[in-house]
Amino acid sequence: MRKSIKNNDFKTPFRFPQSTVSEKEQVPQETLPYRSVKYSVTYPAKRTKITKIYNSNKNSGLLSLGKKDNFSNVEDSNNEELPHKKLKVLKERNTSDKLSETSSLNGNDYIRPILPPSQSLKKLSRPFKVPTFIRQVENFKDGQRKPQLGTCHKPSTVAKLAKVENAIILYDPVDDTDHLEENIKKKDRSVAEILGTKNPENTKVPVIVDPILGQKLRPHQIEGVKFLYNCTTGRTVEGAYGCIMADEMGLGKTLQCIALLWTLLKQSPEFNKKTIEKCIIVCPSSLVTNWANELVKWLGSLRIRPLVIDNKEGKENVLKELKHFANAQGRTINYPVLIVSYETLRTNIAELRDSKIGLLLCDEGHRLKNSNSLTFQAINSLQVQRRVILSGTPIQNDLSEYFSLLNFANPGLLGTPNEFRRNYENPILRGRDADATEHERFISDQKLAELWSVVSKFIIRRSNDILSKYLPVKYEHVVFCRLSEFQLSLYELFMTSPEIQHLLRGIGSQPLKAITILKKLCNHPDLLDLPKDLKRSEKCFPQGYSIKEKTRIVRPEFSGKMLVLDRMLAKIKNETDDKIVLISNYTQTLDLFEKLCRMKNYGSLRLDGSMSIKKRQELVNRFNNPKSPEFIFLLSSKAGGCGINLIGANRLVLFDPDWNPASDQQALARIWRDGQKKECFIYRFIATGTIEEKIFQRQSHKQSLSSCVVDEEESVERHFSLESLRRLFQFDPDTICDTHSTFKCKRCINGVQSFPRLSSEKMSYGDSSSWDHFSGGSDLLKVKDSILKMEANQGTVSYVFQYISH
Known part of the structure; x- marks a missing residue:
């Protein structure tokens, strides 16, 4: 935008001092072809084109400025075309005292035309004053020159952020008691000092989340970012810089860590300084690309450049890139963030061991649950104080694993492993047993409170109930299915076999092999290599059963769970x-699903461990597209159980349980995530009275322990004793639900929920005894899901637990 000079800017005449050049140095008048000069100067700040006219006079030198149009009538006396000339800014030399007051700009410099003193300037009829944009800049102050008009200066980050409404302040110097005297009650502070653009007294400045990220954070995520910042900067406990973010799946742990990472890379309480220079994000190999995509998604506009190591470029390039990252310092850091898998970091830890790292983020941090593993020892050897562990399931099996995570985040916080086992783990586990005495329970509760008082400062845990504000309702069901006649005969044969009898006596047995056979049998008999896996099983074969036939087709009626699934798929499709x-x-079970889909002409997609990481995301994007014809997604829990969002579906079936409840929880969280628009229905299939029920009970025991230690829930029931959990190979074909029998449920009579749950009674996700309970008869018509209602009085579904998110 062009802006002209106002007329009132030309009032006071300004005269140049008379020259003191000697006569010998003067240029003869006849050598000058002109007496006046006309030229244009463009000032970049206002983009205003100004024409300056200079006329020389023997007695006086007058500088005149004005709009270009106002001087279009000025002509040279000789009618000669005037060339353009520049001004020279020169220091005054030998100027008389008489002229020094009228000729200086701010008392420092003079502007002189390149004309001999003998030439005279014709005085303009209209006087003027010197415009402010050509005044000399004031003297240096505080070691810095004030910015000139037209120059581009990068404003302070704190100044920009502090002007944003509802800015998320992670550190406020006013609240810092350590610097209270120097930050509070300074009424004479300027606006620049308050905003942090000026810091003459070296006081602390605020630390504020970049509004690009802050505007996207939900209230619970803002709380999480503040928690992470306080822990990693040592503000929670002096000398402790680590923490665990144990939020359940779907709460945005990734975004919260990105906000922390970016803030530490760009800001600190020290004026114009950053907290860290480099950060490492270590995660499972399947999530390396996901992290890179998330950084580009949230920080792409800020031009952050992460270094992604995915082993696609060969070992030599990996070593070269890691060395460059390790050696980079200050301005040579081109990639402030390194994203690498646990395996790659462990094998190449020598390249990074001597480099100082500002922040370490460990996604799926339960990989560090064993302090004796090579991965734990390798990563623990890095020179990094600020350590953040991300894990929705910090307790997966026992308290020793929980101690490993805490000890990695803050070494020595709870003493040595033996001290922790003696002071906390043993008393707590004794009191959690269903057969514990009152004194043991009292000691257990006391130790839990003591442990929580220490670790609560460094762990944040929120359940996915928070998502109920942003997501549709989720209905989760545990569906207990009876075995088919074929399965029942094979199961009883195996339980009476010499192998199992030797196993129960503890004589030369292979328990893992026996458990695997039983788990596959609960899914479908076709998963077994009969009769090799189970001797004398030929007598159990139903009429028309052929071993060769199972390679071509699937018989759903040979498995109770498969029969229920087959009916559900047909109803969902139609x-x-x-x-x-x-x-x-x-993956063998996925093979059966794939055969079933081909038989029924169901469109399906499959993701397992054999698929490359790049193709996995393409497959997920294709399935999430509403226009895609495939309505079934086959997923291996080991390969894609975490880090994959399948919001294109609103129904999910977990066909078999895992010993580790964390694996199942990761798998169950694939569809109820941000972006989901439809009501979600989740089903966990359990074979009634079999080893799968024992596994499910074991999961419940672990989850109740996690609820006490991590969630600090005091009312968690003690459902199972250790002795009952050892009875893995007991088989009860007549029960409708062995798990419910152990609950001693007060709302159910003979397995039927007779007393409805009160509106004030809240369901606990980690305690299935608080869920709604339905028997498999006509009582099943009370469930909310129309698809599951179809199984009422069918004889296959024996019992159902139902959880409603909100």
């Missing part, structure tokens, strides 16, 4: 437009 995800721990 009566709804829903999509469904089928998850199993075994």
Whole structure:
């Protein structure tokens, strides 16, 4: 935008001092072809084109400025075309005292035309004053020159952020008691000092989340970012810089860590300084690309450049890139963030061991649950104080694993492993047993409170109930299915076999092999290599059963769980437009699902460990597209159980349980995530009275322990004793639900929920005894899901637990 000079800017005449050049140095008048000069100067700040006219006079030198149009009538006396000339800014030399007051700009410099003193300037009829944009800049102050008009200066980051409404302040110097005297009650502070653009007294400045990220954070995420910042900067406990973010799946742990990372890379309480220079994000190999995509998604506009190591470029390039990252310092840091898998970091830890790292983020941090593993020892050897562990399931099996995570985040916080086991783990576990005495329970509760008082400062835990504000309702069901006649005969044969009898006596047995056979049998008999896996099983074969036939077709009626699934898929396909995800721990089970889909002409996609990481995301994007014809997604829990969002589906079936409840929880969280628009229905299939029920009970025991230690829930029931959990190979074909029998449920009579749950009674996700309970008869018509209602009085579904998110 062009702006002209106002007329009132030309009032006071300004005269140049008479020259003191000697006569010998003067240029003869006849050598000058002109007496006046006309030229244009463009000032970049206002983009205003100014024409300056200079006329020389023997007695006086007058500088005149004005708009270009106002001087269009000025002509040279000789009618000669005037060339353009520049001004020279020169220091005054030998100027008389008489002229020094009128000729100086701010008392420093003079502007002189390149004309001999003998030439005279014709005085303009209209006087003027010197415009402010050509005044000399004031003297240096505080070691810095004030910015000139037209120059581009990068404003302070704190100054920009502090002007944003509802800015998320992570550190406020006013609240810092350590610097209270120097930051509070300074009424004479200027606006620049308050905003942090000026810091003459070296006081602390605020630390504020970049509004690009802050505007996207939800209230619970803002709380999480503040928690992470306080822990990693040592503000929670002096000398402790680590923490654990144990939020359940779907709460945005990734975004919260990105906000922390970016803030530490760019700001600190020290004026114009950053807290860290480099950061390492270590995660499972399947999530390396996901992290890179998330950084580009949230920080792409800020031009952050992460270094992604995915082993695609060969070992030599990996070593070269790691060395460059390790050696980079200050301005040579081109990649402030390194994203690498646990395996790659462990094998190449020598390249990074001597480099100082500002922040370490460990996604799926339960990989560090064993302090004796090579991965734990390698990563623990890095020179990094600020350590953040991300894990939705910090307790997966026992308290020793929980101690490993805490000890990695803050070494020595709870003493040595033996001290922790003696002071906390043993008393707590004794009191959690269903057969514990009152004194043991009292000691256990006391130790839990003591442990929580220490670790609560460094762990943040929020359940996915928070998502109920942003997501549709989720209905989760545990569906207990009876075995088919074929399965029942094979199961009883195996339980009476010499192998199992030797196993129960503890004589030369292979327990893992026996457990695997039983788990596969609960899914479908076709998963076994009969009769090799189970001797004398030929007598159990139903009429028309052929071993060769199972390679071509699937017989759902040979498995109770498969029969229920077959009926559900048919109803979903014919009566709804829903999509469904089928998850199993075994790729052999996925093979059965794939055969079933081909037999029924169901469109399906499959993701397992054999698929490359790049193709996985393409497959997920294709399934999430509402226009895609496939309505079934086959997923291996080991390969894609975490880090994959399948919001294109609103139904999910977990076909078999895993010993580790964390694996199942990761798998179950694939569809109820941000972006989901439809009501979600989740089903966990359990074979009634079998080893799968024992596994489910074991999961419940672990989850109740996690609820006490991590969630600090005091009312968690003690459902199972250690002795009952050892009875893995007991089989009860007549029970409708062995798990419910152990609950001693006060709302159910003979397995039927007779007393409805009060509105004030809140369901606990980690305690299935607080869920709604339905028997498999006509009582099943009370469930909220129309698809599951179809199984009422069918004889296959024996019992159902139902959880409603909100």
